[in-house]
Amino acid sequence: MNGKLEATNVCVEYLIARTGERFRALEDVCLTVNEGEFVSFLGPSGCGKTTFLHAIDGLVPVTRGEIRIDDRAITKPGKDRAMVFQSPALLPWRTVMCNVMYGLEIQGAGGQAGKQRVTNLIKLVGLEGFEHRFPNELSGGMQQRANLARALATDPEILLLDEPFANLDEQTREFMQAELLRIWATTHKTAIFVTHNITEAIYLSDRVVVFSARPGHIKKIVTIDLPRPRPLKLKRQVEFLKYEEDIWEMLQEEVAKMGMRAQET
């Protein structure tokens, strides 16, 4: 059986309009993600993680190769996918409720059933009582909760998360990681999570996809064989620390390559 998502020999090049140059961001990426799986993309800054996520979302065209979801080739964004960005993409003039509702309204599904769904989601992400707040009246963590509810509102099959906790302080970030796992376990979505934080990738994932330095390709896929549900204190256990050490070694080589390249240019 094929996976939920199949990427085959994906290559992405950006055209730099100013100079006419082609810039290769991703090279020959092959990956299968199974239904309901939690997969992280881990790699040094600039290695093409966001590019690959955007290609999966249909925002960036692939230059070569193919990405299929449920055996259909992706050409543009669709209802089956939803993106959670690093900085919350909330509309500042709308309340939490209206922000979460927005995607449903666009789909013409903003009626009573839509309202009930949004109310349930707000509860699921732990924002009950804050429905009528505006984004600037929420903390960073709460904004990301609202952002998650917004992505879930249209009931996508695949959640694409691009460093959603990168701007949060360390304690909030850890707490939100645990919250994300709780929400993921409730909704059974397939999740693809981009991060450059090793601990975060291991803690969340069934598999961690380690990317090489630019042009990004997959260096290794590490299966995280740790039981779920995962309490935060799992991060202090020896099995966890072993994964951290192994992946750190892999990444160090790639970070060094990026550093060398930066000096050359």
Ligand SMILES: Nc1ncnc2c1ncn2[C@@H]1O[C@H](COP(=O)(O)OP(=O)(O)O)[C@@H](O)[C@H]1O
């Ligand atoms: N729109 C674009 N045009 C040209 N180059 C881009 C564009 N977007 C990203 N890049 C380049 O592609 C490479 C990969 O970027 P990105 O996918 O954002 O990496 P990451 O998310 O891993 O930090 C980087 O070198 C970046 O500068």
Ligand SMILES: [Mg+2]
């Ligand atoms: Mg990125």
